[in-house]
Amino acid sequence: QSALTQPASVSASPGQSITISCTGTSSDVGNYNLVSWYQQHPGKAPKLMIYEDNKRPSGVSNRFSGSKSDNTASLTISGLQAEDEADYYCYSYAGSSTWVFGGGTKLTVL
Amino acid sequence: EVQLVESGGGLVKPGGSLRLSCAASGFTFPNAWMSWVRQVPGKGLEWVGLIKSKTDGGTADYAAPVKGRFTISRDDSENTLYLQMNSLKTEDTAVYYCTTAHQGAFNYWGQGTLVTVSS
Numbered sequence: 253q254s255a256l257t258q259p260a261s262v263s264a265s266p267g268q269s270i271t272i273s274c275t276g277t278s279s280d281v282g283n284y285n286l287v288s289w290y291q292q293h294p295g296k297a298p299k300l301m302i303y304e305d306n307k308r309p310s311g312v313s314n315r316f317s318g319s320k321s322d323n324t325a326s327l328t329i330s331g332l333q334a335e336d337e338a339d340y341y342c343y344s345y346a347g348s349s350t351w352v353f354g355g356g357t358k359l360t361v362l
Numbered sequence: 363e364v365q366l367v368e369s370g371g372g373l374v375k376p377g378g379s380l381r382l383s384c385a386a387s388g389f390t391f392p393n394a395w396m397s398w399v400r401q402v403p404g405k406g407l408e409w410v411g412l413i414k415s416k417t418d419g420g421t422a423d424y425a426a427p428v429k430g431r432f433t434i435s436r437d438d439s440e441n442t443l444y445l446q447m448n449s450l451k452t453e454d455t456a457v458y459y460c461t462t463a464h465q466g467a468f469n470y471w472g473q474g475t476l477v478t479v480s481s
Binding site (some may be wrong): 282286288290292299343345351353355 | 423473
């Protein structure tokens with residue numbers, strides 16, 4: 253199972269918005285409403301930010317939102333803050349009891 | 363408060379075996395689906411495998427790179443998850459995280475334990 257495709261890096265200034273894409277296929281991202289997104293700061297465990305494509309866990313800021321179109325899922329962060337600087341990973345069910353992560357995107361807040 | 367505490371990591375030679383443990387607390391462990399995720403230092407996340415709750419069958423699924431070498435099990439009486447790793451390869455070197463798995467996502471994560479496979 254191939255990893256989902258994410259841009260290696262994105263950057264923006266505080267207060268701006270960014271969108272990170274996660275491209276899969278009709279066998280994974282496009283076939284199930286099971287994309288989740290994780291934030292990971294250096295040296296820390298990942299944290300769940302979005303699940304089931306667009307749902308936000310309790311306690312996660314509403315500046316984070318998820319969406320999906322065909323085989324591409326997206327994570328949007330609005331009103332960027334310095335503490336949003338981290339690595340972000342998407343994750344999806346890929347059928348046949350297998351799951352796959354994206355390669356990760358490094359977000360830099362300028 | 364949910365807590366997941368991994369242990370058992372360390373240095374092992376290629377071809378060797380290691381068993382990781384994950385002590386869980388703060389939630390009803392027997393009802394939880396659990397998973398292992400690994401991360402090569404400085405690299406991305408990789409799903410290793412998942413075990414369902416016994417009420418949902420208790421079966422385990424594995425990623426292709428570890429299938430046949432790794433075994434996930436659980437002791438619901440001890441609220442503990444295990445990862446038995448056999449025939450270890452250098453490419454298995456990674457930080458191994460224990461996670462809860464709910465609605466297709468990893469809600470809670472442990473702090474991770476480092477496994478180094480090297481001669």
